[in-house]
Amino acid sequence: MATGPKVQCTKCTKNAAIIACEGCSAKFCRQCFNGHRQDLSKELDNITYEHDMFKQQLEGPKADGPHRLLKQIDEWKKDSVNKINQLADQCRTDVVKLLDKNKEQLVHRFRKITNSVRKGRDDEDYDERDLIRWMSQLKELKDELIRPSNVRVEEDRQTSPWIQKIRISEGVLEQVKINEGKSWLRPAQLC
Structure with missing residues (x-):
């Protein structure tokens, strides 16, 4: 052997x-x-x-707090709310300026009506038509003070969304290579 x-x-x-x-x-x-x-x-x-x-x-138990994805959503919400608050503050400032300007114009128009009413009273030169006209002008001024015709708040639909919308997507694992009986996996591409 x-x-x-x-x-x-x-x-x-x-x-x-x-x-x-x-x-x-x-x-x-x-x-x-x-x-x-x-x-x-x-x-x-x-x-x-x-x-x-x-x-x-x-x-x-969840000792380390909420999941990082939930934290990411909370951060997006916080950032979005901050952007909204900043824009709202700027819009309020702009509205106050426009309302002050509008009020100055109303005061000027009101003085004209006041002078016209005083002159009519002093001269005793008025009739029903004047009373109706003065009352109509006063009502117009009140309406203009409450709802200014030259100022309005509207959404700008021409620009892209100011706050970016987020979405949740779920990745799917797909087999990309089989090597010696071992599978290698990678996340599928998300659209």
Whole structure:
């Protein structure tokens, strides 16, 4: 019976290999094989530890607060509200300026009516038509004070939305490469 040369241990290269590992296909002497099994056992312990830690995260209370995606939505809301408040403040300032300007014009028109009424009374030169005209002019001024005809608030539909709308999308994982029985996954492109 002919025997071939002895295969050396892959790890220590001193002793003859007597056992092959099915997982990594390396050939070991008894001592190195025992060490290899201990290394595998330590890796399994690490995996078990990571498994248990992840399980605690899944089942445990939310100690670290809301999820980062919820925080992102809250930040968008805060930024949007700040933008709205800034624009509303600017619009209020503009309206106050326009109302003050409008009021100055109303005061000028009111003085003309006042002078006309006084002159009519002093001269006793008025009749029903004057009374109706003066009352109509006063009513017009009151209406103009309450609802100015030259000032209005309206939405600008010609410009792009000032606050960017957000949306929630769910990514789907797709298989892109199969290599030696292992699947490599990447997120699918979102439209």
